[in-house]
Amino acid sequence: MHLSSLNPASPEAASILDLWNVTMWICGSIMTIVTVALLYIVFRFRARSAAEPAQVAGNKRLEIAWTVVPLLLVLLLFVLSIRTTGAVFDHAQQIPDIIVTGHQWWWEIYYPAANAYAANEVHIPVGRDILVGVEAADVIHDFWTPQLGPKVDAIPGRRNLTWIRADQADTYRGFCAEFCGNQHAWMQFRVVAQDAGAYNGWVARQAQPAAPVSGKDDAALGSVLFRRRTCVNCHNISGYSSQQQYAPDLTHVASRKMLAGERLENTPKNLRDWLHDPNSIKPGCAMPNLKLSDEDLTQLTAYLETLK
Amino acid sequence: MAPAQEATRWLSWIGTVDHKRIGILYMLTTLFFFCLGGLEALLMRIQLSWPGNGFLGPQAYNQVFTMHGTTMIFLVVVPLLLGLANYLVPLMIGARDMALPRLNAFSYWVFLFGGILLYLSFMSGFAPDAGWFSYPPLSDRGFSTQHGVDYWALALLGIGVGTIGTAINLIVTILNLRAPGLTIRRLPLFVWMTLINSLLIIFAIPALNSALVMLLMDRQLNSHFFTNLGGGSPVLWQHFFWSFGHPEVYIMVLPAFGIISEVIPVFSRKPIFGYAFVAASTVAIGILSLGVWAHHMFAVGLGKPWDFAFGASSLLIAVPTGVKVFNWIATMWGGSLRFTTSMLFAIAFLFSFTIGGLSGVTFAAWPLDLQTTDTYYVVAHMHYVLFGGTLFAVMAGLYYWFPKISGRLLSESLGRLNLALLFIGFHMTFFIQHFLGLDGMPRRVYTYPDLPGWKWMNLTSTIGAFIMGLSFLVLFWNVIVSRRSGKIAGDNPWDAWTLEWATSSPPPEHNFDAVPPVHGPRPLWDLAHPAGERA
Numbered sequence: 001m002h003l004s005s006l007n008p009a010s011p012e013a014a015s016i017l018d019l020w021n022v023t024m025w026i027c028g029s030i031m032t033i034v035t036v037a038l039l040y041i042v043f044r045f046r047a048r049s050a051a052e053p054a055q056v057a058g059n060k061r062l063e064i065a066w067t068v069v070p071l072l073l074v075l076l077l078f079v080l081s082i083r084t085t086g087a088v089f090d091h092a093q094q095i096p097d098i099i100v101t102g103h104q105w106w107w108e109i110y111y112p113a114a115n116a117y118a119a120n121e122v123h124i125p126v127g128r129d130i131l132v133g134v135e136a137a138d139v140i141h142d143f144w145t146p147q148l149g150p151k152v153d154a155i156p157g158r159r160n161l162t163w164i165r166a167d168q169a170d171t172y173r174g175f176c177a178e179f180c181g182n183q184h185a186w187m188q189f190r191v192v193a194q195d196a197g198a199y200n201g202w203v204a205r206q207a208q209p210a211a212p213v214s215g216k217d218d219a220a221l222g223s224v225l226f227r228r229r230t231c232v233n234c235h236n237i238s239g240y241s242s243q244q245q246y247a248p249d250l251t252h253v254a255s256r257k258m259l260a261g262e263r264l265e266n267t268p269k270n271l272r273d274w275l276h277d278p279n280s281i282k283p284g285c286a287m288p289n290l291k292l293s294d295e296d297l298t299q300l301t302a303y304l305e306t307l308k
Numbered sequence: 309m310a311p312a313q314e315a316t317r318w319l320s321w322i323g324t325v326d327h328k329r330i331g332i333l334y335m336l337t338t339l340f341f342f343c344l345g346g347l348e349a350l351l352m353r354i355q356l357s358w359p360g361n362g363f364l365g366p367q368a369y370n371q372v373f374t375m376h377g378t379t380m381i382f383l384v385v386v387p388l389l390l391g392l393a394n395y396l397v398p399l400m401i402g403a404r405d406m407a408l409p410r411l412n413a414f415s416y417w418v419f420l421f422g423g424i425l426l427y428l429s430f431m432s433g434f435a436p437d438a439g440w441f442s443y444p445p446l447s448d449r450g451f452s453t454q455h456g457v458d459y460w461a462l463a464l465l466g467i468g469v470g471t472i473g474t475a476i477n478l479i480v481t482i483l484n485l486r487a488p489g490l491t492i493r494r495l496p497l498f499v500w501m502t503l504i505n506s507l508l509i510i511f512a513i514p515a516l517n518s519a520l521v522m523l524l525m526d527r528q529l530n531s532h533f534f535t536n537l538g539g540g541s542p543v544l545w546q547h548f549f550w551s552f553g554h555p556e557v558y559i560m561v562l563p564a565f566g567i568i569s570e571v572i573p574v575f576s577r578k579p580i581f582g583y584a585f586v587a588a589s590t591v592a593i594g595i596l597s598l599g600v601w602a603h604h605m606f607a608v609g610l611g612k613p614w615d616f617a618f619g620a621s622s623l624l625i626a627v628p629t630g631v632k633v634f635n636w637i638a639t640m641w642g643g644s645l646r647f648t649t650s651m652l653f654a655i656a657f658l659f660s661f662t663i664g665g666l667s668g669v670t671f672a673a674w675p676l677d678l679q680t681t682d683t684y685y686v687v688a689h690m691h692y693v694l695f696g697g698t699l700f701a702v703m704a705g706l707y708y709w710f711p712k713i714s715g716r717l718l719s720e721s722l723g724r725l726n727l728a729l730l731f732i733g734f735h736m737t738f739f740i741q742h743f744l745g746l747d748g749m750p751r752r753v754y755t756y757p758d759l760p761g762w763k764w765m766n767l768t769s770t771i772g773a774f775i776m777g778l779s780f781l782v783l784f785w786n787v788i789v790s791r792r793s794g795k796i797a798g799d800n801p802w803d804a805w806t807l808e809w810a811t812s813s814p815p816p817e818h819n820f821d822a823v824p825p826v827h828g829p830r831p832l833w834d835l836a837h838p839a840g841e842r843a
Contacts, residue, residue: 138451177683185754
């Protein structure tokens with residue numbers, strides 16, 4: 001079984017796995033000794049007569065031995081932990097490549113160098129350490145990609161730094177790991193590791209404003225609805241409407257694989273269902289049911305699907 | 309019996325200051341809350357049986373898991389162990405009652421009202437839903453707009469006052485009311501651990517109570533202890549909470565160590581191996597437990613000095629805990645083991661608790677904690693400590709002392725069925741959760757994606773939980789039947805050595821007609837073997 005936190009894709013996660021293996025050997029040996037001793041005792045020292053056994057009350061040497069040996073073992077673990085800490089966290093860079101901000105219940109992803117926003121989908125170049133600044137907009141969240149690096153809390157009012165890295169081009173799961181309210185379960189994200197060319201192309205596209213729509217087709221009518229039906233009060237679409245990141249940035253929403261914190265695959269039908277009644281899909285989420293008519297839904301979906 | 313007498317009989321339980329009756333009240337109350345907390349656990353497991361289950365919505369699920377944790381910790385484990393200590397400590401030290409009987413009654417009733425207050429929150433329409441740890445800002449008024457968190461804080465304040473009262477009472481009792489000859493170095497280990505435990509309570513609970521008051525002020529009076537506005541900090545709450553919360557873990561575990569240290573020697577027919585080491589390691593655990601709290605906060609990003617210091621102290625505390633396990637095993641070694649249900653539970657404890665203790669070491673090595681914290685791996689770990697550890701020990705204690713309390717023995721055959729079901733159900737429920745956590749399943753989620761393996765692992769866990777539920781039905785049946793028609797126990801059915809077995813079962817209100825002379829840690833053994841065979 002490939003348990004994801006034990007199946008590292010980065011040197012950081014790999015050095016944690018090394019520490020894990022040593023710890024498992026130590027703990028596993030102790031558990032084996034205890035279990036074998038218990039089984040032996042249970043069979044060997046079963047009461048066979050009513051006579052009382054020899055009344056041994058202790059043995060100082062043994063006591064000292066089984067105090068000192070565990071002491072040495074935890075000392076070893078302490079030293080190894082310090083070494084692992086160095087491997088995971090010691091980097092000179094202080095300026096984050098990506099800033100992720102936890103919101104109830106989605107992740108805002110910001111690329112400062114390109115001034116580009118995304119949501120719930122982090123793209124990174126393969127084979128490079130990426131420094132991530134982790135922040136929170138409301139309550140405490142926790143940014144965790146089991147295969148790529150350790151957890152780090154997202155706490156309002158402070159910025160934590162962590163490193164992630166992927167040595168293989170692939171898609172990796174991410175979770176919010178700190179209880180943050182109703183939809184903590186669906187506050188997931190994905191990390192897409194790409195080779196440098198694809199990655200640069202993706203960032204450049206995310207930095208572009210949305211392509212304008214015009215005419216009288218569904219998409220154009222949908223873009224009008226976007227403003228009229230208050231979507232614009234929370235969502236930003238660069239080049240069309242300007243809003244802060246109160247809700248996931250939609251400038252390139254159609255380019256994403258998933259919707260609603262990995263709750264739904266991003267298909268036109270799912271997008272339409274989501275617009276129809278977000279709370280039936282993700283109960284408690286902040287997006288209200290706007291009571292859109294079938295026609296509204298068709299037009300809004302058509303518009304959002306243009307935002308590649 | 310005339311109706312008037314019947315009424316007085318019931319009323320006498322309300323007015324009682326007898327430590328034995330108060331102990332029984334504690335145990336019955338915690339049993340009631342245990343049923344509630346257990347049902348909440350089953351609701352959670354039903355919801356998590358398969359991905360996308362719609363049995364409970366997120367709001368209901370969050371209330372249920374918050375209430376499950378709060379109930380099991382504050383209304384079951386801690387008061388159950390205090391109730392047991394209440395019943396047993398005066399008997400074990402040859403005293404007539406607790407030192408402060410009225411404080412004793414007061415502590416119980418405050419605890420009960422705290423518990424009722426917590427459950428009244430359901431009637432307000434909204435139980436607390438911010439977790440048993442209630443981290444701000446989530447627990448602030450801005451994000452928890454209902455009154456659940458207020459009920460939670462007020463209820464815990466009441467319970468905390470009761471707990472501190474009992475702890476003070478136990479300390480005074482143990483220090484002042486010991487029978488002649490029962491020096492500190494001869495105290496039964498259960499009493500030793502209760503003493504250390506009570507001291508821990510006095511250090512730990514006030515930290516929680518002060519933090520609760522601050523949280524209430526933040527919620528009701530717009531203060532800013534835990535919000536960034538006005539210079540507060542949400543991390544401050546975590547320091548306060550865990551500087552209570554980790555000693556609390558040992559408050560829930562030390563008396564269980566005490567039970568095991570009584571049961572294993574008696575059924576091995578040998579004195580405890582290394583009495584002084586077992587007692588001293590308890591003191592070491594007590595002191596160290598006050599300095600390990602930030603290991604709950606490695607992911608907060610406190611910085612290397614914190615991680616190193618609290619990693620070191622947390623690794624260190626594993627040593628005195630390990631020493632105990634080796635001492636219990638050494639006590640059994642060379643003994644003449646009697647496999648009563650009580651002893652079998654003690655052995656089940658040794659096995660299960662060792663797994664929990666060792667998985668605890670994997671958190672103390674802090675880089676590992678950063679992978680495992682807040683996942684199902686933690687859920688598995690803490691249930692191995694509190695369920696496989698404390699609860700199995702309590703079961704050993706229940707089968708051991710029930711005859712003293714009721715005058716009748718519990719059925720051994722039902723007891724074995726109880727043990728088998730509980731042991732299988734427990735490991736089935738929780739062992740598999742280690743793997744779920746390592747595969748990335750976070751805790752406190754009302755549902756989860758359909759990833760490879762997650763479905764069958766969760767379903768297995770749920771089935772295990774129901775097997776445990778069944779085992780408790782067997783236990784309740786055993787208690788009901790044995791209480792009515794079990795074998796008469798006599799004063800000392802196990803041929804045990806501590807003073808509680810030197811009086812009748814159940815003991816008279818004044819406990820002892822005459823306390824036997826005490827010349828060592830095993831007074832009744834010494835009585836039976838006067839020729840200096842004593843250890």
